[in-house]
Amino acid sequence: MLHNLQRLEEQPIGPLAVKRVTFDVPFDPALRPASEYQGEHAQERRYFLETIDLWRQSSLARLSIGPKVHLLSFTLAEVFVDYQLYAQSLIPEHFLGTAAYGNGVYWYIPTRAAFGENGGYETDHLACVVTPDIDEVLRDAIRRCFDEVVHDQWLNNHP
Secondary structure: HHHHHHOOOOOOOOOOEEEEEEEOOOOOOOOHOOOOOOOOOOHHHHHHOOOHHHHHHEEEEEEOOOOOOOEEEEEEEEEEEHHHHHHHHHHOOOOOEEEOOOOOOOOOOHHHHHHHHOOOOOOOOOOOOOOOHHHHHHHHHHHHHOOHHHHHHHHHHHO
């Protein structure tokens, strides 16, 4: 990212483009009932579980500011940095900034690899409510969010 920042040239802001992609969230069917959560953050967890149907479909959005600067907003909790690195790999010559926690619910979105680690970071039911399938779902959504940029369709239409 630092390399991309150093290569940016000062220029007027180009055309803006926005793309939003929705996807179904693979929630873990083994989630405990809301009433079982006690202690720190229990109120937030109970609220989330009581309103889980509102979260079954989520989205992410890309804001492009000119042809080479993009902001990616994950509305779904805190995603592992691997997803930002994946998005950056799709547009290696561009600048990409990301934001998360857009839905006001805090829990983690690990990678499939993190789920496979014995005692992996933040993959238990206190910190994570999705299945390992989220990895493919989220990577597909990221890919769809950047498809015009990756295939230069957006750049060709906005000189």
